[in-house]
Amino acid sequence: MNLNAIRDDIRSMSAYPVPTLAEDAIKLDAMELPYMLPESLRQQLAHELANAPINRYPNPVGSGLAAQIRATFAVPDSAQIALGNGSDELIALITQLVAKPHATVLSVAPSFVMYQHNARLLGMNYVGVPLNADFTLNLDAMLAAIAEHQPALIFLAYPNNPTGVPFARDEVEQIIAAATGLVVIDEAYGAFAQDSFLARAGQPEHLLVLRTLSKIGFAGLRLGFVAGSAAVLDELAKILPPYNMNQLSLIAGKFALQHMDKVNHFIDELKIERANLRQALNALPETQAFESHANFITVRLPKADEAFERLKQNNIWVKKLSGSHALLSDCLRLTIGTPEQNVQMLRVLQQHSQAVEQSRQTGNVPKGHLRLWLGVVLLLVMAAVVWYWMNTSNAM
Numbered sequence: 001m002n003l004n005a006i007r008d009d010i011r012s013m014s015a016y017p018v019p020t021l022a023e024d025a026i027k028l029d030a031m032e033l034p035y036m037l038p039e040s041l042r043q044q045l046a047h048e049l050a051n052a053p054i055n056r057y058p059n060p061v062g063s064g065l066a067a068q069i070r071a072t073f074a075v076p077d078s079a080q081i082a083l084g085n086g087s088d089e090l091i092a093l094i095t096q097l098v099a100k101p102h103a104t105v106l107s108v109a110p111s112f113v114m115y116q117h118n119a120r121l122l123g124m125n126y127v128g129v130p131l132n133a134d135f136t137l138n139l140d141a142m143l144a145a146i147a148e149h150q151p152a153l154i155f156l157a158y159p160n161n162p163t164g165v166p167f168a169r170d171e172v173e174q175i176i177a178a179a180t181g182l183v184v185i186d187e188a189y190g191a192f193a194q195d196s197f198l199a200r201a202g203q204p205e206h207l208l209v210l211r212t213l214s215k216i217g218f219a220g221l222r223l224g225f226v227a228g229s230a231a232v233l234d235e236l237a238k239i240l241p242p243y244n245m246n247q248l249s250l251i252a253g254k255f256a257l258q259h260m261d262k263v264n265h266f267i268d269e270l271k272i273e274r275a276n277l278r279q280a281l282n283a284l285p286e287t288q289a290f291e292s293h294a295n296f297i298t299v300r301l302p303k304a305d306e307a308f309e310r311l312k313q314n315n316i317w318v319k320k321l322s323g324s325h326a327l328l329s330d331c332l333r334l335t336i337g338t339p340e341q342n343v344q345m346l347r348v349l350q351q352h353s354q355a356v357e358q359s360r361q362t363g364n365v366p367k368g369h370l371r372l373w374l375g376v377v378l379l380l381v382m383a384a385v386v387w388y389w390m391n392t393s394n395a396m
């Protein structure tokens with residue numbers, strides 16, 4: 001087979017890494033909820049899934065999930081919704097909707113990597129306008145970039161991933177007003193935030209609001225939705241794969257949303273944990289935990305790469321942001337876990353900051369290493385002495 005047939009740009013990409021971790025790993029790298037629904041509810045769900053008509057093609061409206069989403073999230077009557085196999089699929093489809101040659105997709109930088117990925121895949125221009133150093137919006141730069149590039153599509157993650165720092169609502173409003181094409185407000189972390197544009201979806205017509213169930217406990221279901229005007233969603237309907245959702249997810253998603261009281265309880269706990277964790281992190285020397293309105297905290301700390309390795313050695317998996325963007329030097333992204341998980345993560349980070357302090361005091365060689373090397377040298381000397389003694393005694 002001749003692989004030359006495959007696009008050069010794709011052949012030079014690397015695939016999105018999805019690590020397979022040990023069962024007991026503390027997984028704080030992907031903003032998953034650390035809880036599942038209680039056992040009794042899962043039994044009920046199992047019963048419903050057992051009766052799912054998997055011989056039939058799925059139907060989002062017929063399944064009742066679409067109506068349940070409207071009720072749960074208070075989607076305005078004036079807005080239409082479309083379901084996606086994760087909001088990732090909707091990001092890809094909305095980008096396809098505007099993928100004319102030379103058209104531009106615009107977002108902030110750093111932001112969610114899939115915006116750029118899809119734009120590039122479709123041969124579009126991509127512009128990432130740098131955030132301020134404190135991860136707030138640079139409104140002037142955004143408005144200037146909109147005027148210059150006339151983007152067909154703007155993505156704004158609200159709150160933003162991987163930074164979590166909230167954007168000022170009135171600045172987002174100004175961006176929506178200045179936009180020359182579609183605007184997607186991606187509220188993947190909406191459940192953890194204090195503000196939302198969902199009530200405004202479709203008003204104005206070019207404003208779309210994207211949501212997902214992934215960050216509130218159901219990442220495995222792959223369920224996202226977009227709310228917007230009929231004018232835009234009627235066009236999106238033309239390229240939505242007719243059977244993109246699966247029957248089991250539709251049923252499980254509806255069930256999940258019928259039990260939002262449980263989910264909201266988890267969310268409330270995580271918000272408390274977020275505040276506690278941020279305070280504890282900021283108490284570490286030279287460590288800055290940024291404000292977050294999402295279910296993760298982005299933190300800048302000395303020798304972040306070493307901290308990442310130390311966490312890994314302790315079976316704790318977080319996201320290393322350092323190296324992915326100039327503004328993210330020495331940053332890690334920590335998903336908020338259970339109170340126990342957060343305590344363990346914090347303990348390792350405290351050990352890390354002690355190690356950093358110590359290595360500064362003893363010059364650049366950490367004490368442990370120094371002892372190890374002294375030991376090795378001593379052993380070699382002893383071995384040489386023994387060897388010399390054996391040789392000389394043989395000769396006698």
Ligand SMILES: *Cc1c(COP(=O)(O)O)cnc(C)c1O
Pocket residue numbers: 031085086087088089112157160161186188211212213214219222223224
């Ligand atoms: C996690 C995330 C998504 C993807 O969500 P899925 O519904 O799981 O595909 C979309 N946007 C942002 C900003 C995210 O962080």
